Amino acid sequence: MLVPQLPLASIEFVDGSGNLAHMQIRLKSEVTAASALDALAALAATIAPMTDCAITAIMVRYYRLADPRTPPPGTERASTTGALIFDCADEGEYAILRVPAINSDFVRVDGAGAGVLLDVDSAPLAALIDLLVDGLACNPFASDIVELSAAYVQLVP
Amino acid sequence: MALVNTPTAKLTFDWLDASGSKATTVVHVPYATLAATAIAAADVIVAAMAALSDATCLGYSLAYVKNETEPAAPNAGSRVEEKGNFVWRTSNARSTRFTIPAIKDSLLLTDGGINHSALTVIALVDAVIGGDVVFGAADGSDITSLLEAYQSFRKSTKESLPRNR
Numbered sequence: 001m002l003v004p005q006l007p008l009a010s011i012e013f014v015d016g017s018g019n020l021a022h023m024q025i026r027l028k029s030e031v032t033a034a035s036a037l038d039a040l041a042a043l044a045a046t047i048a049p050m051t052d053c054a055i056t057a058i059m060v061r062y063y064r065l066a067d068p069r070t071p072p073p074g075t076e077r078a079s080t081t082g083a084l085i086f087d088c089a090d091e092g093e094y095a096i097l098r099v100p101a102i103n104s105d106f107v108r109v110d111g112a113g114a115g116v117l118l119d120v121d122s123a124p125l126a127a128l129i130d131l132l133v134d135g136l137a138c139n140p141f142a143s144d145i146v147e148l149s150a151a152y153v154q155l156v157p
Numbered sequence: 158m159a160l161v162n163t164p165t166a167k168l169t170f171d172w173l174d175a176s177g178s179k180a181t182t183v184v185h186v187p188y189a190t191l192a193a194t195a196i197a198a199a200d201v202i203v204a205a206m207a208a209l210s211d212a213t214c215l216g217y218s219l220a221y222v223k224n225e226t227e228p229a230a231p232n233a234g235s236r237v238e239e240k241g242n243f244v245w246r247t248s249n250a251r252s253t254r255f256t257i258p259a260i261k262d263s264l265l266l267t268d269g270g271i272n273h274s275a276l277t278v279i280a281l282v283d284a285v286i287g288g289d290v291v292f293g294a295a296d297g298s299d300i301t302s303l304l305e306a307y308q309s310f311r312k313s314t315k316e317s318l319p320r321n322r
Contacts, residue, residue, distance in 0.1 A: 002200065002203070002214070002216060002217070006293065006295065006297055009292070013231075013237065013258045013259070014228070014231055015231050015235040015236050015237045015258065015259055016231045016232060016233050016234055016235040016236070017235075017236065017317070017319050017320075018320075019236070019237045019317045020237070021237035021258035021259075023255050023256060023257055023258070024255060025255050025285075025292050026253070026292065026293050026294060026295050026297075027291060027292060027293065028290055028291060028292070028293045028297070029297065031291050032191070032192065033166075033191070033192040033221050035289070035291060036291060037162075037221060037223060039284075039288075039289070039291040039292070041160055041223070042284055043281075043284045043285065043292075044160070046277070046280045046281050046283075046284040047257055047281065048229075049261075049277050050241065050257055050260060050261055050264060050277050050278075050281065051235075051241075051257050051258060051259050051260060051261060052231060052232035052234070052235030052259040052260075052261055053231050053232075053235050053237065053258050053259040054225075054228045054229045054230060054231040055225055055228065055229075056224065056225050056228050057160075057222060057223060057224045057225060058160060058222070058223050059220055059221065059222045059223075060220070060221045061218050061219065061220045061221075062192050062196060062218065062219040062220075063216060063217075063218050064196070064199070064200075064216050064217050064218075065215065065216035066213070066214060066215050066216050069173075069213065069215065070213050071175075071213060072173060072174050072175040072211055072212050072213045073210075073211060073213065074175065074210075074211025074212075075175045075211060076174065076175075076210075076211035076212075077174055077176060077178060078172055078173075078174035078176075078178045078179065078180035078212050079178065079180070081180070082209060082210075095185070097182060097183075097184060098180075098182055099182060099206050099209050099210050100172045100174065100180035100181075100182065100210060100212050101172065101174045101180070101210045101211040101212035102209060102210060102211075103209055103210060103211050106209055124205065124208040124209055125209060127205050127208075128202070128205040128206060128208075128209065131201060131202055131205050132184075132202070135198055135201075135202070136186040136187065136190055136194070136195065136198050137184050137185065137186060137198075137202075138165060138185050138186060138187055139165075139185060140163075140164065140165055140167075140185050141164050141165075142164035142165050142185070142187050142188070156180075
């Protein structure tokens with residue numbers, strides 16, 4: 001079960017030698033991200049004249065942690081990932097999602113691409129693909145995910 | 158200051174495999190997505206990924222970031238190891254703290270304490286506990302007043318030593 005934690009706000013600083021530091025403060029659980037970012041920006045503006053560092057970023061982060069932790073259900077290594085490559089709405093844009101420790105049940109065992117390509121017709125994999133195509137997901141440049149382009153096993157060190 | 162948001166909010170899922178190795182999966186959602194909406198979507202996505210993986214999910218985070226596009230230059234000689242500690246009293250009679258790196262010398266008293274009467278310190282107190290209750294302690298209690306403020310120093314790490322040495 002993934003349990004909500006108190007959100008965390010942080011301000012990033014850089015000093016004269018290029019080193020970074022972060023000031024962190026908890027947020028009340030009911031605060032929206034927009035309100036938190038507004039308050040954090042105001043706090044950063046207040047702190048700026050109190051420090052010889054420069055402020056480089058602010059961040060609001062929400063957490064969910066597994067409690068209790070469950071043991072890994074299989075033995076595949078995390079470095080064996082299922083890489084899903086998606087085309088995005090903007091020309092030439094793409095998105096990547098990697099599922100660590102991809103279970104070998106979802107890897108093709110015959111035909112072209114056996115042992116490398118993922119079986120995108122399997123129900124659990126098709127369900128994940130549908131979630132990403134039909135849901136909120138986008139690439140880092142906010143281009144909406146529209147279609148699966150490729151799905152294969154990739155070893156990530 | 159010009160704090161500008163990144164194009165997206167970032168969901169980062171943390172995984173643990175049977176060997177004890179860890180991995181992450183990153184999913185982006187548009188920045189304007191409400192946290193509650195993004196978290197609801199994340200709960201569904203993590204369940205779908207878990208059905209495919211031999212690893213167990215340890216949790217996930219949703220981050221909204223704004224970057225300073227025109228950062229001021231840090232003052233020469235400033236070091237993050239020098240801290241201004243601000244300890245706050247909470248509504249349940251406990252305390253919570255945060256530190257401001259490279260606290261300005263002009264805020265310090267001769268004994269290393271921080272001047273509570275300095276205008277910037279008064280403004281900081283107002284930003285933390287004035288107005289709407291936004292910030293809190295690690296146990297969720299309200300922050301009620303500034304308890305202590307003082308300078309301290311942290312040990313440099315090998316990584317934080319000057320490169321030109």
